Amino acid sequence: MRASQEDFESAMNQVKLLKKDPGNEVKLRLYALYKQATEGPCNMPKPGVFDFINKAKWDAWNALGSLPKETARQNYVDLVSSLTSSSESSTQVKPGADRGQQEYENLVVTSEDGITKIMFNRPTRKNAISTQMYQEIMLALKAASKDDSTITVVTGNGDYYCSGNDLANFTDIPPGGVEEKAKQSAIMLRDFVGTFIDFPKPLVAVVNGPAVGISVTILGLFDAVYASDRATFHTPFSHLGLSPEGCASYTFPKIMGPAKSCFSFQATEMLIFGKKLTAGEACAQGLVTEVFPDSTFQKEVWTRLKAYSKLPPNSMRISKQVIRNMEKEKLHAVNAEESSVLQERWLSDECINATMNFLSKKAKL
Numbered sequence: 001m002r003a004s005q006e007d008f009e010s011a012m013n014q015v016k017l018l019k020k021d022p023g024n025e026v027k028l029r030l031y032a033l034y035k036q037a038t039e040g041p042c043n044m045p046k047p048g049v050f051d052f053i054n055k056a057k058w059d060a061w062n063a064l065g066s067l068p069k070e071t072a073r074q075n076y077v078d079l080v081s082s083l084t085s086s087s088e089s090s091t092q093v094k095p096g097a098d099r100g101q102q103e104y105e106n107l108v109v110t111s112e113d114g115i116t117k118i119m120f121n122r123p124t125r126k127n128a129i130s131t132q133m134y135q136e137i138m139l140a141l142k143a144a145s146k147d148d149s150t151i152t153v154v155t156g157n158g159d160y161y162c163s164g165n166d167l168a169n170f171t172d173i174p175p176g177g178v179e180e181k182a183k184q185s186a187i188m189l190r191d192f193v194g195t196f197i198d199f200p201k202p203l204v205a206v207v208n209g210p211a212v213g214i215s216v217t218i219l220g221l222f223d224a225v226y227a228s229d230r231a232t233f234h235t236p237f238s239h240l241g242l243s244p245e246g247c248a249s250y251t252f253p254k255i256m257g258p259a260k261s262c263f264s265f266q267a268t269e270m271l272i273f274g275k276k277l278t279a280g281e282a283c284a285q286g287l288v289t290e291v292f293p294d295s296t297f298q299k300e301v302w303t304r305l306k307a308y309s310k311l312p313p314n315s316m317r318i319s320k321q322v323i324r325n326m327e328k329e330k331l332h333a334v335n336a337e338e339s340s341v342l343q344e345r346w347l348s349d350e351c352i353n354a355t356m357n358f359l360s361k362k363a364k365l
C-alpha cells in the first residue's frame, strides 16, 4: 500500500521524537526524500564548493533524479519506520534499563555518598555539548533533583571541563531550513538554562580543566565552583559572531561587582571582548569559589564535598531556595531575552562565517 499524506506527516513528527541521533548520512537522505516528496526533482541552483553544508544537501536531493513524488514519500515513511523500530529495540537491550536506570551516551552519571556526579564524557571533542548531550544533561539534572542525593556535581572527563557548544550542531539543518534550526536551538537553549535556574538542590561545578562558552556562562547559576589551577574561563562570543547566554549578561556583572566599577568592566571584557581568565583571575572576580593545585585537586575537592553531603538535606535545599527564589523570575526573563537575541545571531553572516571557519579547520580559539 502507498504511504498517504497523513502517513508522511506522522513520519515527519516521529523524526523529531527520535531518541538517538541517526547520523549525518541518514539525515541527508531524509532531507533529500522530504524535498523530493514535497517539491519534486531538485530545482535549486548548485551551491558553491565552499558552502559545503548546502552543497551536501543539494547533492543528496539531486541524486534522487526524477524519482516520483509518491515513491519519495513512501521511501521517507519506510526510512523513518526503520529508524523508530531500531531505536526502540536498542532501548530495550540497554543494560540497566530493567533496573530503572537511565543510560547516557555523552555523560557518566553516578550516585555515591549522597552525591550525584554528572560528568561530561566526550573527551575526544573536549566535551563539546552536542544537541543530544544538551538533552541528556537536562534529563540527568531532572533525575538528580528527585533522587536521594543531597548535592549534585557537574564535572568533565579528560583534560577539558568543556569546550562549550558543539559547533557542528549547526550543520544539522532540519527540513524547515536554517530559520527553523535557529528557532529550535533557541527553544533548546532556553529549556537547558531554565533547568539550571530551577535546580532545587545545591549544585557544584568541579572544573577540572579549561571551560569555554556556555559551560562558563552557566557557572553563575551554580552554588559553588571549585577549579583546578589548570582551568581557564573563556567566553569568545564576539569571535563567533554570537552574544552571551546562560544568564551571564545579568549574573556576571552582578558577581564581578557593581555597575561602573572596574570589576563590572571585567564582566564586559569577558563577554564582549572574549578575554580568557585564569582560574586565579576568575576566583578574584567571584566566578570561582576556590582554586586548588591540579595535583591535589580531585582529592581535596571530593573530601570537602563528601563532608558537605552529610549536612541535613532539607536545610540545604531550603537555604538555596531562600537565597535564589527572589532572583528566579528575573533569571527566566534574562534567559528568554538572551535566547531570542541568539536566535537572530545564529542567522548572521558573522556567526555563519565564524562557524564555517572553525569547521573547515581555518580557525580555533
Ligand SMILES: CCCCC/C=C/C(=O)SCCNC(=O)CCNC(=O)[C@H](O)C(C)(C)COP(=O)(O)OP(=O)(O)OC[C@H]1O[C@@H](n2cnc3c(N)ncnc32)[C@H](O)[C@@H]1OP(=O)(O)O
Pocket: 124, 125, 126, 128, 129, 163, 164, 165, 166, 167, 168, 169, 185, 186, 188, 189, 212, 213, 214, 215, 236, 237, 240, 242, 245, 358, 363, 364, 365
Ligand atoms: C544550542 C545552544 C547554543 C548555546 C550557545 C553556546 C555558545 C558557546 O558555547 S560558544 C563556544 C563554542 N566553543 C568554541 O568555539 C570552541 C571551539 N574549539 C576550539 O577552539 C578548540 O577545539 C579548543 C581551543 C577548545 C581546543 O583546542 P585543542 O586543544 O587544539 O584541541 P582540538 O581543537 O584538536 O580538539 C579536539 C577535537 O575536538 C573538536 N572540538 C573541540 N571543541 C569543539 C567544539 N566546541 N565544537 C565542535 N568540535 C570541537 C576539535 O574540532 C577537534 O576535532 P578533530 O580535529 O576532528 O579531532
